[in-house]
Amino acid sequence: MLFKNLSRFGLLLGLILFVSCSEDDSMEEPDGSGGANATTIYLTDSPVDDTNVEAIFITISEVKVNGKAIESFGKTTVQISSLTQGKTELLGELELDAGTTSDITLMLSETDASGDGPGNYIMTTDGGKQEISTATELNINDQVEIFGDTQNEIVLDFDLRKSLIAEGGNYSFVSESQLENNIRAVNKMNTGILTGNVENTSEADGEVVVAYVYESGSFNESESNANNEGVNFSKAVSSAVVSNSSGDFEIHFLEEGDYELHFASYSDIDDDGHLEFSRMVNASTASSIDLSGFTVEANSEVNLQISFAGLLGL
Structure with missing residues (x-):
């Protein structure tokens, strides 16, 4: 009788273990994509071109992704105007599930990291300090893919060139809705770099030349006109200043895809200390890469050798 009971108990135990294992197997995600994945959050910028601006600071009090806040994050004041040419500021790290982010939130503070006001401001070349925003919650529109079993890096591109007027x-900043739309969010794993050199920058006949990159087929001549927020080239994905001395420029964190490149010349036309758009620049490249349509691949660099041939429309 004892042997028979033990046999029944062993059969029952085996059945329970089999069902338990089957349930565990059914919960596993394919290709190791389940579970939380370490994700670091960085901030970068495309700068503003204004001869009166010395530096621009923002203060971030909270960072959230998918409703989850960076627990160790303390209120941080960042000189965002210095984060150019691929430079970034680490904001913190989160554990995120593989998939696509549903929301990314930055909270701008009305006081700086020391508790003094303002928290978001411009330092002008004459030593002045001007507030540009009070406390604001920015809900970034871009969704970012998070990959399983790897270290993910989300980069937030503030793009002051499109966001400050x-x-x-x-x-001041553009409207809150426009600012939220201007901030790009990308996974660095999905991005590449565009670099270039212009051999004759003087042909642009301006104080500053800006290279604007657009998604292929999205640029039209009306982009050179200011939108209702007072911003030129508002639909550009990103941009960079062409160095007057070397002719070099760099545009980082471009998501894999097809793009086109355009150049605009700026000068202080009315002597008010602010640069105004002058004209588009006629540009060409001797390589097989067409400026009106080229591909940027993830983890790669596209390099362009460019020549200017005066201004368009003259």
């Missing part, structure tokens, strides 16, 4: 001697 000057009216007279005062500065």
Whole structure:
């Protein structure tokens, strides 16, 4: 009788273990994509071109992805205007499930990291300090793919060139909805770099030349006109200044895809200390790469050798 009971108990135990293992197997995600994945969050920028601006600072009090806040994050004041040419500021790390992010939130503070106001401001070349924003919650529109079993890096591109406007001697951010739309969020694993050199920058006949990169087929001549927020080239994916001395420029964190490149010349036309758009620049390349349509691949660099041939429309 004892042997028979033990046999029944062993059969029952085996059945329970089999069912338990089957349930565990059914919960596993394919290709190791289940579970939380370490994800670091960085901030970068495309700068503003204004001869009156010395530096631009923002203060971030909270960072959240998919509703989850970076627990160790403390209120941080960042000189965002210095984060150019691929430079980044580490904001913190989260554990995120593989998949696509549903929301990314930055909270801008009305006071800086020391508790003094303002938290978001411009330092002008004459030593002045101007507030550009009070406390604001920014809900970034871009969704980012998070990969399983790897270290993910989300880069937030603030793009001050599209986000800061000057009216007279005062500065401000564009509207909150426009600012949220201007901030790009990408996974660095999905991005490449565009670099270039212009051999004759003087042909642009301007104080500053900016290289604007657009998604292929999305540029039209009306982009050179200011939108209702007062911003030129508002639909550009990203941009960079062409060095007057070397002719070099760099555009980082471009998601894998097809793009086109355009150049615009700027000068202080009315002597008010602010650069105004002058004209588009006629540009060409001797390589097989067409400026009106080329591909950027992930983890790669596209290098362009460019020549200017005067201004367009003249």
